[in-house]
Amino acid sequence: MPDLKGYGWLLLDGMVMTLGVATASMIGALAVGLAAAVGKIFAPRAGRALIEAYTTVARGVPELVLLLLIYYGLPTLAQDMLAGLGHDVSLRIDPFIAGIGTLSLIYAAFACEVYRAAYLAVPSDQGEAARALGLSAAQAFRCVILPQMMRYALPGLGNVWMVLLKATALISVIQLPELMRSADVAARSTxxxxxxxxxxxxxxxxxxxxxxxxxxxxERWALRGVPGSSL
Structure with a gap:
């Protein structure tokens, strides 16, 4: 066992922070991604175009660039705008909020595509059968389509979680004491x-x-009772 010179607890605290950031970001990504997917499927053309623009930017710009833009760029932009109106204020975003917000927005774009593919994988006659039983479109989606969507989406959402978990290391650049930041502090000190x-x-x-x-x-729990499942 390597000698950690008393910094072992710092690493464990950093790991707890990493899990907290990743979990909160994943919850945000799941919620925003589902809303974006529903918009991509059901919204009018203008709404779909806006969502497509958002997912393109979120998936196309590096995570680090967006993180720095939100953490450093947005407060500076707001300060300059307020200064132009005669208000001299100093603004700062909490690094925990900035990290969660950035990761949620980025990985919501990936979750959106996972949800959309899962929706397309659900047989169309499921929705038709639900409507024939008297359910409204919203009820059919919530009670019949969405549960089946989630079963199809689980593998893709699991991959989103894996990538997001590793991406939390980027937040070390804005001084949040997650695992990578804690390791860097310990490495420099020792x-x-x-x-x-x-x-x-x-x-x-x-x-x-x-x-x-x-x-x-x-996935094994979600596929219980499904014929032909090998899990």
Missing amino acids: RLPFTFFFMACLLYLALTLVSMWGQVRL
Whole structure:
């Protein structure tokens, strides 16, 4: 076991922060992604165009660029606009909020495409049968289509979670004390960069392995009773 010189708890605290950021960001991504997917499927042409523009930008611009734009760029832009109106104020976004907001918006774009593909995978006659039973379009979607969508979407959403979990390391650049930031602080303080960055690698790997195990269990639960399921 490597000598962590008293910084082991710092790494564990950073891992807890990483999990908190990743979990909150994933919840936001799932909610925003579902709303965007519904808009892409059912909204008028203008609404679909706006959502398409959002998903294109979110998937096409590097995460780090968007993170810096939101954390540093938005407060500066707001300050300059207020200064032009005669108000001298200093604005700052909390790094935890900035990190969660950025990751949620970015990975909601990926979740949106997962949801949309899952919707297309549901046989169209399911919705028709629900309407024939007297359900409204909204009720048919909520009670019949959405549960089946989620079963199809689980593998893709699991991949979104894996990528998002690793992307939390980018938040270290805005000084949030997550795992990567904690490893960097420990490495600089002890002059043992290999030891602490290697330990960070192992902790990220452990989180990934646990996530993979949980995803398999969740997919197995979702596919219970489905004929031909091999899980």
